[in-house]
Amino acid sequence: MTDRLTIRRPDDWHVHLRDGAMLGAVARHTARQFARAIIMPNLTPPVTTIEAAKAYRARIMAAVGDSVDFTPLMTCYLTDGIDPAEIARGHAEGVFTACKLYPAHATTNSAQGVTDIRALTGVLEMLQRIGMPLLIHGEVTDKSIDIFDREAVFVERTLAPLARDYPGLKIVLEHITTAEAAAFVTEADHPIAATITPQHLLINRNALFDGGLRPHAYCLPVLKRETHRLAVRRAAVSGSPRFFLGTDSAPHVVGAKESGCGCAGIFNAPFALEAYARVFDEEGALDKFEGFASEHGARFYGLQLNEGTVTLVRADVEVPASIGSGETEVVPFLAGTNAGWRFEG
Numbered sequence: 283m284t285d286r287l288t289i290r291r292p293d294d295w296h297v298h299l300r301d302g303a304m305l306g307a308v309a310r311h312t313a314r315q316f317a318r319a320i321i322m323p324n325l326t327p328p329v330t331t332i333e334a335a336k337a338y339r340a341r342i343m344a345a346v347g348d349s350v351d352f353t354p355l356m357t358c359y360l361t362d363g364i365d366p367a368e369i370a371r372g373h374a375e376g377v378f379t380a381c382k383l384y385p386a387h388a389t390t391n392s393a394q395g396v397t398d399i400r401a402l403t404g405v406l407e408m409l410q411r412i413g414m415p416l417l418i419h420g421e422v423t424d425k426s427i428d429i430f431d432r433e434a435v436f437v438e439r440t441l442a443p444l445a446r447d448y449p450g451l452k453i454v455l456e457h458i459t460t461a462e463a464a465a466f467v468t469e470a471d472h473p474i475a476a477t478i479t480p481q482h483l484l485i486n487r488n489a490l491f492d493g494g495l496r497p498h499a500y501c502l503p504v505l506k507r508e509t510h511r512l513a514v515r516r517a518a519v520s521g522s523p524r525f526f527l528g529t530d531s532a533p534h535v536v537g538a539k540e541s542g543c544g545c546a547g548i549f550n551a552p553f554a555l556e557a558y559a560r561v562f563d564e565e566g567a568l569d570k571f572e573g574f575a576s577e578h579g580a581r582f583y584g585l586q587l588n589e590g591t592v593t594l595v596r597a598d599v600e601v602p603a604s605i606g607s608g609e610t611e612v613v614p615f616l617a618g619t620n621a622g623w624r625f626e627g
């Protein structure tokens with residue numbers, strides 16, 4: 283049994299750091315474990331310009347502090363009317379690493395997202411030309427589609443045609459939750475990859491209704507049935523370079539979760555690596571953990587691998603029931619349970 287795990291410093295390829303007081307409270311958790319992170323742009327208002335991204339990046343750096351070696355990689359929130367030239371300039375200037383496509387109303391702060399992907403032709407052609415990745419929240423927004431099917435239907439209706447029409451477009455299908463998404467990404471003859479969250483590896487939709495309604499297990503795409511969790515697990519531990527770590531850590535203040543209309547999003551940043559390590563350990567695949575956490579994402583994005591290492595030690599570590607107070611009190615993923623590993627830095 284491996285009790286001590288040392289890997290190259292990892293990156294988080296999908297995280298929500300929020301803004302204001304919440305940013306001040308949560309940024310350090312991500313910066314503690316990860317060298318770099320892809321920062322989601324779904325603020326209010328969303329990050330759609332170079333100026334907004336630079337200002338947000340500066341606020342993140344201020345929240346993290348000088349003593350920590352952490353690089354936020356910024357993304358541009360796509361809207362119907364967004365200017366491809368602004369995005370291309372932002373990419374050339376090293377401000378925008380990728381673009382994020384939210385189908386309008388698919389998830390938290392996506393109201394200004396894209397209503398029709400056909401409106402994006404100019405943007406998609408430009409992304410394909412310059413090799414800038416398109417990150418996708420892959421769910422249809424058609425309310426007549428069962429919520430548990432929205433990802434699989436997106437893969438069929440939107441992603442497959444998109445990949446066909448833009449054969450050179452680099453795509454990251456974010457936070458995959460289904461066997462259909464895992465299969466599409468595995469098999470596509472296309473530069474495509476997927477991020478996978480800890481929650482979609484560790485729990486299934488039963489967790490939403492375990493003895494009562496469990497708002498802290500609610501995120502989007504919503505947890506799926508066990509067969510899908512197992513398919514996503516197989517993809518994560520397969521060693522395929524198309525699957526990599528993206529926590530989708532998405533903090534909401536406790537009152538916004540425990541509500542008549544609770545927000546979607548799970549805050550997993552404080553024990554993210556511990557949670558993933560548990561999965562790879564359970565699967566007997568700790569030898570595949572470094573690729574997933576520290577190599578596949580950087581290679582897909584065309585970035586250097588990080589220098590240095592981090593170490594996890596098998597240990598009993600209780601995840602606190604909540605973190606912070608007042609307007610930044612959040613309930614972490616796995617609250618009140620044993621994380622099973624200790625992050626040593």
Ligand SMILES: NC(=O)N[C@@H](CC(=O)O)C(=O)O
Nearest residue numbers: 298389390501502532546547
């Ligand atoms: N994953 C979530 O449930 N929520 C995210 C948005 C997202 O990634 O879809 C959030 O910003 O809260």
Ligand SMILES: [Zn+2]
Nearest residue numbers: 389419502503
């Ligand atoms: Zn999303």
Ligand SMILES: [Zn+2]
Nearest residue numbers: 298322530532
């Ligand atoms: Zn997200």
